[in-house]
Amino acid sequence: MLIAGLGFVTLLSLGTGAVHISPRAIFAAMFWHRPLSETERLILFHLRLPRVLASGVVGSALALSGLLFQGLFRNPIADPYVIGSSGGATLGASLGITFFSQWSSFGFSATALLAFVGSAATMALVYSLARSAGKTNVVTLLLAGFAISTIFTNSSYFFELFDRTGAGNRVLASWLHGVIGIPAWPELAVGAALLGLATVAAIPLMRTLNTLVLGDEYAQQLGINVEFARVAIILIGSLMTAVAVSLGGVIFFAGLIVPHVARLMMGPDHVRLLPVTALAGAIFLMLADTLARTVFAPSELPVGVLMAFVGGPFFLYMLRKMKRSYTV
């Protein structure tokens, strides 16, 4: 059902925009080789398709890293933004955009690599701050994550000062608002491949995540190498965050909402949640991005800004709900 949904949303997103192209025309072009007009072709293959695919990859990556972090930290309000991993990725990527924008090979840009390093390093930092006497304090974790996330995201603005030519400025600024641009095909392919790789690596850890939900001590008592599992999950989650950040910039709360909705649909078993979250994340962000670029068409609202308006209230709702049902 979700796969059909993904197909439908892809078509919808492709057709919608400042210039409308009917799904029928797209179908016709796909299956009956009925040619589209030159303008339509240009819009479809060079502008819209890469963007729609990119928003799918970004949505999937954010939702999956949210799922991993929520399970690992045993907390339904953890997401890559809240616990700081996206802040680190943002800082790393800003460095890349400002200073190493020329460097890239095989589709691996310096921006993407630095985003991964920033994300993983921040997670290690936040995690060590929250850990004392062999226990992870969840409240400290969230607060430390939020503080570091804010510091890092905002220090990215300093890089504007270093940019003498001003060329990188516009890239950086739009990027910090969370705009899914129109990525070059190699960049998109590398992002999708890395996400695929990270997802495959996450599959055997899903059962472990179920056990970790019982608590570190319980998991250890059940024969799980907790340190190893934790490092593996943090690395995989950071890789996913880096993919999302390097393609889509700063997008709040998608990693929070999607796993929550998936859990309402499927229950808390991570083995079943993984595929559902991946698909739902892609659908969710494709819709959000389509909405962002059509509401004020021909102007565009950055999808990051849209998500802040939708995600912020949702986060507050979760916070209230948590206060009622569970003690943190």
Place this chain on the structure above:
Amino acid sequence: MSCLLRVDDLHFDYQGHSVLRHATFELEEGSCSALIGTNGVGKTTLLRIVAGVLRPATGQVRLRERAMETIALKEIARTVALVPQHLELPFAFTVEQVVEQGRTPYIGMLRGPGRSDRMAVDRALDLADVSSLRHRVFNELSGGERQRVKIALGLAQQPRLLLLDEPTQNLDIGRQVELIDLLHFLRDEGITILASMHDLHLVDKNFSTVLLLSPGQPLIGGSPEQILKPSILEHAFQCPPDRHPLLIERAELYRKEAR
């Protein structure tokens, strides 16, 4: 009867001060023992060491005559299960999903649970008498029900030794009796039991051996009659003999017997 667990001169330090000193004891296969002592004396620590979660500073734990540190984590988890005091879940896992986690030491990373795993879960739910709760959400259960589910989780590990950390805490007297009956039933099924206990009234008739930890003293073990003497408890719990009903009651009991 053969010796399942042998603990030899165990020491453990926690943040600079020593928690356990000279803890030496053995557990016979099929025995049912209580571990008693004041708050903070190291009961939980001792259980965690025996479960392989903590490593002692010095001393040795031998499981079926094999040194604990030479046994793989998963193998320990197939022999020893620890039922901790607290289990809080952040998500709405059902009872069945919780108990399934007990199969973790039997399941590889890629292979899912098989027929034998499902049968072990069914049997664990049955033994702990929580089959009827299987589709309920764990977080929504009462204290007594949760305690039983935690025990079912331990039983799904198919252990030879079941460790319980204050299993009767926060239970009303009816649920306490049910829990003791469950422990006796499991002992009759051949599972060796070691439970830390606060309520000494429950220890007296229900356990064959009592292990007593006192602050700064070596662990002593014996039958309930040998250990639950007012003179011993008074010092071990640092409690004036005329202030607590239990000590008064037991003093009377021993006086009657002396006559």
